[in-house]
Amino acid sequence: MDRIVLFGGSGYVGSAFQRYLRRRELPCVAPSRKEVGLLHPESIARLLDEVKPTFLINAAGYTGRPNVDACEDHKDECLLGNAVLPGVLARVCAERGLPWGHVSSGCLYTGDRGAGPNGERLGFREEDPPNFCFRTNNGSFYSGTKALGEEILADAGSCYLWRLRIPFSEVDSSKNYLTKLLRYDRLLDARNSLSQLDDFVRAAFECWERRAPFGIYNVVNPGSVTTREVIELLKDSPFGRKLVAAGKRFVFFSGEEEFRKVTRAPRSNCVLDSAKLLSLGIVLEEVHEAVARAWNQWQPEAAT
Numbered sequence: 001m002d003r004i005v006l007f008g009g010s011g012y013v014g015s016a017f018q019r020y021l022r023r024r025e026l027p028c029v030a031p032s033r034k035e036v037g038l039l040h041p042e043s044i045a046r047l048l049d050e051v052k053p054t055f056l057i058n059a060a061g062y063t064g065r066p067n068v069d070a071c072e073d074h075k076d077e078c079l080l081g082n083a084v085l086p087g088v089l090a091r092v093c094a095e096r097g098l099p100w101g102h103v104s105s106g107c108l109y110t111g112d113r114g115a116g117p118n119g120e121r122l123g124f125r126e127e128d129p130p131n132f133c134f135r136t137n138n139g140s141f142y143s144g145t146k147a148l149g150e151e152i153l154a155d156a157g158s159c160y161l162w163r164l165r166i167p168f169s170e171v172d173s174s175k176n177y178l179t180k181l182l183r184y185d186r187l188l189d190a191r192n193s194l195s196q197l198d199d200f201v202r203a204a205f206e207c208w209e210r211r212a213p214f215g216i217y218n219v220v221n222p223g224s225v226t227t228r229e230v231i232e233l234l235k236d237s238p239f240g241r242k243l244v245a246a247g248k249r250f251v252f253f254s255g256e257e258e259f260r261k262v263t264r265a266p267r268s269n270c271v272l273d274s275a276k277l278l279s280l281g282i283v284l285e286e287v288h289e290a291v292a293r294a295w296n297q298w299q300p301e302a303a304t
Contacts, residue, residue: 002208003236005053006030007038007089008060011196012175013103013164016201017059029053038085044092055208056100059224064142066174068107069264071142081143088154099158099214101204106165106193106218107271121224123193123273126163126216132268135180140265144198150216160217162204165272169197170297178294181230182243186251188259189227190269193220203282212280218272221287229254230291237295 004021008014021028029051037043038060041115048056051267062081064070072079086102093100108130113122132139135149153159168177177194183185200219207217231250234240260266274284285293 002054003051003055004028005048005051007036007056007058008103011059011061012173013167013197013201014059016197017057017180017205018171020198020201020205038200039080039088041088041092044089046093048092048096048098053098056089056093056098057205058086058100058102060085061103062145063143063175068140068142068267071140071145072264076140078141078145079148082142083148085279086149087152090153090159093159099208101160101162101208102149102153103204103214104161104163105270105271106149106163106195106220107140107142107143107195107268108147108150108163109272110138110268112191112224113272113273118170121191121271122222123218123224123271125273126218128278132266132270138266139268142265143268146208156214158214160199160204160207160212160214162200162207162219163217164200164217165193165199165220165270167195167200168291168294170294171243171299177231178234178298181234181250186253187227187231188253188256188267188269190225190256191226191271192269193218193224193272194287194291196218196285196294198270199284199290203277203284206282207277207280210280210282212282217277218274219275219277219284220272220281221284221290222274223272223287223292225287229288233288233292234295237292237298239298239300240295 006017006028009018018030036047062078109124110132130147132143157297166177170278172179203219
């Protein structure tokens with residue numbers, strides 16, 4: 001049976017990994033930052049030598065609160081969490097021959113690859129070079145550090161890089177994309193790929209269980225969706241109809257130019273291709289269906 005070490009277990013994504021592993025009754029050790037110094041190889045090494053895991057998951061990193069604008073003020077923490085830490089883990093894991101998975105991000109891109117034969121937007125594939133990063137000089141500091149983290153892991157052997165893209169679920173949370181749409185005064189209409197949180201965690205771990213080839217995977221729900229489409233799906237749900245009946249209105253920015261006047265960092269709006277996962281038989285729910293299901297099962301208060 002697998003024995004897992006999980007870093008970042010108290011975060012939004014890490015907590016979802018913990019819930020998933022608990023449901024599967026898989027042994028998991030998720031040390032706090034007080035217990036293990038994540039930037040200190042010797043501290044990590046001591047834990048791994050003691051626990052002797054079969055697999056390691058890194059869900060630790062720096063995203064900024066309440067959003068990526070905060071990364072512009074905390075560049076040191078952002079760089080350490082998103083670029084330096086993956087390099088430290090790569091070295092320690094390589095020394096022990098320990099396979100592992102790293103939660104990366106789809107925020108390395110902007111836009112898409114054009115229109116497909118049926119008018120659908122074609123997403124960026126895993127092998128496409130990032131176009132929203134330090135090298136292209138057009139991204140946020142957050143996106144730049146996540147891209148740098150992937151560069152650092154380019155030669156890592158037994159490692160999965162799972163690209164997460166705008167996570168959401170049916171449970172209210174400050175990190176939940178759907179919660180943000182409910183709380184923001186104005187919304188930017190943009191097309192994006194999304195990752196249903198529980199789908200993401202299951203699919204990521206399934207890469208390991210199926211012994212899929214190590215490398216980068218876009219772990220997103222198939223298809224893409226606009227902000228307005230997400231709001232229309234909300235309005236079609238019982239929860240949304242109650243909100244509208246109570247007077248809730250959704251106001252949109254006139255466009256990107258107006259939006260940029262109230263933000264510090266540029267935002268990544270992009271479409272990713274999930275065909276690589278599907279080719280392995282790892283299936284995620286279509287994005288419109290996943291969003292509709294979340295709204296229909298909405299829990300206004302986080303479950304305990």
